[in-house]
Amino acid sequence: MAGETGKKxxxxxxxxxxxxxxxxxxxxxxxxxxxxxxxxxxxxxPGDRQIIITTDMLTEGIHFDxxxxxxxxxxxxxxxxxxxxxxxxxxxxxQILVSLSVSARFTxxxxxxxxxxxxxxxxQYKVDLVGGDTTSSLTGMTISITAIGAVEKEKVVLRSxxxxxxxxxxxxxxxxxxxxxxxxxxxxxxxxxxxxxxPELEGYDYxxxxxxxxxxxxxxxxxxxxxxxxxxxxxxxxDGLSSEILHICNASNTGCRVYADKIPIxxxxxxxxxxxxxxxxxxxxxxxxxxxxxxxxxxxxxPKISTIESISIIGHIAKKTxxxxxxxxxxxxxxxxxxxxxxxxxx
Amino acid sequence: MAGETGKKxxxxxxxxxxxxxxxxxxxxxxxxxxxxxxxxxxxxxPGDRQIIITTDMLTEGIHFDxxxxxxxxxxxxxxxxxxxxxxxxxxxxxQILVSLSVSARFTxxxxxxxxxxxxxxxxQYKVDLVGGDTTSSLTGMTISITAIGAVEKEKVVLRSxxxxxxxxxxxxxxxxxxxxxxxxxxxxxxxxxxxxxxPELEGYDYxxxxxxxxxxxxxxxxxxxxxxxxxxxxxxxxDGLSSEILHICNASNTGCRVYADKIPIxxxxxxxxxxxxxxxxxxxxxxxxxxxxxxxxxxxxxPKISTIESISIIGHIAKKTxxxxxxxxxxxxxxxxxxxxxxxxxx
Numbered sequence: 088m089a090g091e092t093g094k095k096x097x098x099x100x101x102x103x104x105x106x107x108x109x110x111x112x113x114x115x116x117x118x119x120x121x122x123x124x125x126x127x128x129x130x131x132x133p134g135d136r137q138i139i140i141t142t143d144m145l146t147e148g149i150h151f152d153x154x155x156x157x158x159x160x161x162x163x164x165x166x167x168x169x170x171x172x173x174x175x176x177x178x179x180x181x182q183i184l185v186s187l188s189v190s191a192r193f194t195x196x197x198x199x200x201x202x203x204x205x206x207x208x209x210x211q212y213k214v215d216l217v218g219g220d221t222t223s224s225l226t227g228m229t230i231s232i233t234a235i236g237a238v239e240k241e242k243v244v245l246r247s248x249x250x251x252x253x254x255x256x257x258x259x260x261x262x263x264x265x266x267x268x269x270x271x272x273x274x275x276x277x278x279x280x281x282x283x284x285x286p287e288l289e290g291y292d293y294x295x296x297x298x299x300x301x302x303x304x305x306x307x308x309x310x311x312x313x314x315x316x317x318x319x320x321x322x323x324x325x326d327g328l329s330s331e332i333l334h335i336c337n338a339s340n341t342g343c344r345v346y347a348d349k350i351p352i353x354x355x356x357x358x359x360x361x362x363x364x365x366x367x368x369x370x371x372x373x374x375x376x377x378x379x380x381x382x383x384x385x386x387x388x389x390p391k392i393s394t395i396e397s398i399s400i401i402g403h404i405a406k407k408t409x410x411x412x413x414x415x416x417x418x419x420x421x422x423x424x425x426x427x428x429x430x431x432x433x434x
Numbered sequence: 435m436a437g438e439t440g441k442k443x444x445x446x447x448x449x450x451x452x453x454x455x456x457x458x459x460x461x462x463x464x465x466x467x468x469x470x471x472x473x474x475x476x477x478x479x480p481g482d483r484q485i486i487i488t489t490d491m492l493t494e495g496i497h498f499d500x501x502x503x504x505x506x507x508x509x510x511x512x513x514x515x516x517x518x519x520x521x522x523x524x525x526x527x528x529q530i531l532v533s534l535s536v537s538a539r540f541t542x543x544x545x546x547x548x549x550x551x552x553x554x555x556x557x558q559y560k561v562d563l564v565g566g567d568t569t570s571s572l573t574g575m576t577i578s579i580t581a582i583g584a585v586e587k588e589k590v591v592l593r594s595x596x597x598x599x600x601x602x603x604x605x606x607x608x609x610x611x612x613x614x615x616x617x618x619x620x621x622x623x624x625x626x627x628x629x630x631x632x633p634e635l636e637g638y639d640y641x642x643x644x645x646x647x648x649x650x651x652x653x654x655x656x657x658x659x660x661x662x663x664x665x666x667x668x669x670x671x672x673d674g675l676s677s678e679i680l681h682i683c684n685a686s687n688t689g690c691r692v693y694a695d696k697i698p699i700x701x702x703x704x705x706x707x708x709x710x711x712x713x714x715x716x717x718x719x720x721x722x723x724x725x726x727x728x729x730x731x732x733x734x735x736x737p738k739i740s741t742i743e744s745i746s747i748i749g750h751i752a753k754k755t756x757x758x759x760x761x762x763x764x765x766x767x768x769x770x771x772x773x774x775x776x777x778x779x780x781x
Contacts, residue, residue: 121484125685126593127522127669128488128583137468138485141475142565142580144533148572175474186491186578218489220578225495229571231533231578233489236475246473322474338472 105195105221109202113216117181119237120215129217131182136237141172147227155271155286158197160299161230162204168325169234170212171303171378175323177244178236179308180212185219186231193228201230212305242317244382249320249339253383253404256318258307258397260351261328262367265374266359267291267298273363293355301378307397308380314391321382327373330425331381333411339383342409345402345423348416372413372423452542452568456549460563464528466584467562476564478529483584488519494574502618502633505544507646508577509551515672516581517559518650518725522670524591525583526655527559532566533578540575548577559652589664591729596667596686600730600751603665605654605744607698608675609714612721613706614638614645620710640702648725654744655727661738668729674720677772678728680758686730689756692749692770695763719760719770 110124122130131138145151145165153161166183173180185205189198198221209216214234274286288295303323311318320339322331328350336343352371360367383404384392392398402414412420457471469477478485492498492512500508513530520527532552536545545568556563561581621633635642650670658665667686669678675697683690699718707714730751731739739745749761759767 122590122592127519128486128525128581130523130585130590131485131487132587133480133485135482138478138480138582139475140478140487140529140531140565140580140582142531142533142567142578144535144567144569144576144578146535146569146571146576149535149570172474176477178475182487184487184489184580186489188491188493188496188576218487220489220491222491222493223496224493224574224576226573227571229491229493229535229576229578231489231491231567231576233487233531233580234475235485235487238477240479243469243477245469 105198108195108199109221112206115215115217116213117215119181120217123215123217124219129182129184131217131235133237137240137243139173139176139178139236139238139243140233141169142231142233143169143172144229144231146229152275154275156299158200159204159207162201163208163300165230165232166205166208166212166214167301167303168378169232170208170214170305171323171325173234173236174303174305174308175321175380176236176238177242177308177318177321178238180214180234180236182215182217182235183209184233185216186221187219188222188224188229190224190226190228212303244318244321246320246322246335246338249335249341249383249404250385251341251404251406252386253319254386254389254392254400255332255343255345255381255383255402255404256392256398256400257324257328257351257379257381258304259377259379260353260356261324261377261379262352262360262371262374263294263297263356264301264376265370266356266363266365267294267296268376269363269365270294270359271298291359293353294359298376301376303378304380310395314395316384316388316391318382318384321380324377324379324381326375328381329372329423332423333425335381335383336411339404340407342405342407343402343411343423344405345413347413349399349401351399452545455542455546456568459553462562462564463560464562466528467564470562470564471566476529476531478564478582480584484587484590486520486523486525486583486585486590487580488516489578489580490516490519491576491578493576499622501622503646505547506551506554509548510555510647512577512579513552513555513559513561514648514650515725516579517555517561517652518670518672520581520583521650521652521655522668522727523583523585524589524655524665524668525585527561527581527583529562529564529582530556531580532563533568534566535569535571535576537571537573537575559650591665591668593667593669593682593685596682596688596730596751597732598688598751598753599733600666601733601736601739601747602679602690602692602728602730602749602751603739603745603747604671604675604698604726604728605651606724606726607700607703608671608724608726609699609707609718609721610641610644610703611648611723612717613703613710613712614641614643615723616710616712617641617706618645638706640700641706645723648723650725651727657742661742663731663735663738665729665731668727671724671726671728673722675728676719676770679770680772682728682730683758686751687754689752689754690749690758690770691752692760694760696746696748698746
């Protein structure tokens with residue numbers, strides 16, 4: 088809990104100094120945040136709503152590479168990926184707890200920079216930082232964030248509620264974050280091989296921002312609520328569209344039809360993908376980290392959903408016996424496989 | 435969130451295999467646990483109570499040494515230290531989320547053993563495991579646990595409520611966990627120097643159990659509640675009595691008097707401490723990880739508190755201007771300093 092650190096001193100300012108530094112600026116914004124950092128635990132009052140809680144752990148060298156990830160962006164993204172899970176339940180995030188372990192190679196300034204990004208995300212999404220833990224590690228950095236949200240009981244949206252004929256919708260566009268990562272990896276390799284050639288990142292702004300500073304789709308949840316739409320199922324796209332649609336179909340015991348030419352891919356993503364000899368459609372199906380929302384709505388909601396900006400209807404839910412297929416632009420059926428991020432990476 | 439893992443394969447059974455293995459036995463026990471692992475987030479219904487939430491991160495080589503810590507004990511302890519924080523707010527824990535990062539040197543069997551301890555603690559304390567994250571790391575193991583509890587609004591106990599003349603109480607006995615650690619470190623050193631002499635752990639059962647398998651004082655919270663006692667302030671002893679009493683006095687804006695000969699130390703702890711040339715009183719003041727509860731009650735509760743087993747009254751709260759002092763057995767005053775675990779370790 089906040090106020091406690093690991094058993095070895097963390098840098099020259101000491102554990103209490105670091106905690107003070109990282110928490111002194113915190114002011115609670117939400118009515119539901121009763122007590123924040125500084126006691127054994129935080130206290131939250133959800134009123135008469137249910138609590139939604141999720142956690143994600145990011146480890147250096149696996150989830151992020153500090154060679155090309157600015158610490159401020161990392162802090163921001165670490166918060167956003169957790170909030171995305173709260174939105175994917177149709178909830179409203181209210182609080183986060185941040186646990187961090189760092190080795191001696193990290194300076195106080197670096198940790199402050201990371202927290203700048205964390206605070207910025209809290210500001211942006213109106214979330215309170217109410218606790219955490221700061222400790223040392225023998226090597227590397229690990230960030231573990233827990234996000235807490237609330238929702239009215241009858242409005243929780245699970246993965247399991249999709250019904251036959253429901254429309255399959257996706258927010259924003261797909262594939263950008265994966266292309267952004269490929270660009271960063273390419274420039275890192277060139278830099279290492281050349282012994283110091285400066286990276287060429289011009290012309291890649293869109294995909295780099297999708298990778299380094301993704302946003303959670305708070306705006307979509309708000310728009311759905313304003314239009315009195317409660318999705319029948321929902322998930323956020325962290326592992327790729329294929330993998331997530333299969334999660335929904337498996338949990339809901341249904342099949343699906345997804346139309347290839349309805350999958351939203353921006354011009355920039357397409358152009359950059361082709362430059363890298365990657366197939367945009369495959370990337371948008373299997374590239375991860377887009378943090379867009381994938382959800383299903385009743386066909387009765389069609390008139391309302393079609394008026395909301397940034398939402399694409401990409402297909403519909405089918406009977407389980409009809410299987411899970413993508414319909415290609417030539418009308419042929421391709422079975423949707425759960426490749427996801429992993430397999431793509433190992434290709 | 436549970437259901438997601440890191441972006442690289444974790445061992446030969448793969449990410450989905452591992453998640454299935456670790457979660458298939460989970461059955462929700464608490465009415466407040468609405469939805470557990472398997473969606474973007476868990477859902478909890480606290481009824482009309484407030485939510486208490488805390489998190490702790492344990493890193494290999496800093497908080498635990500796998501040379502002498504059985505993985506099952508580690509899993510158990512990792513849960514217990516978090517529950518202890520919930521009890522220290524006078525709350526009742528209901529759920530935990532477990533995030534784990536492990537390097538390739540860990541086998542599936544090792545992770546299962548760790549989870550056996552986690553499940554055992556959940557069983558023992560009637561807590562549901564409702565989510566988490568399992569991912570890989572480049573080196574070592576990091577465990578981050580978040581515990582969620584609930585409490586009636588008017589019964590939350592903070593560190594800041596102690597008043598002049600309140601009695602200072604402590605549960606159980608102190609110093610054992612620290613002595614246990616010293617024994618383990620000694621035997622590890624001897625083992626390394628001798629090239630394999632088997633450790634001598636007989637006669638140290640009590641202190642070793644305090645170190646390797648501590649318990650959170652659920653029984654004390656229950657006894658206080660049954661006796662209609664709501665402490666005025668409370669904290670759990672993770673860093674040592676000195677440090678924790680200063681936390682209470684600082685937060686409550688008071689001073690204190692603690693009587694040295696009232697501090698509970700068992701015969702075993704004393705004997706083992708002397709063998710190690712350590713001063714039992716100093717160890718009980720500054721040794722960490724006892725996870726006993728330190729709390730204050732109104733003097734009006736004296737008749738009731740004195741009938742509860744396992745609680746020692748060790749002093750009283752004084753005016754801030756009177757300072758924070760321990761009264762030695764010869765009547766002399768010694769200022770209480772926040773040495774805590776750290777300084778002791780660096781001596």
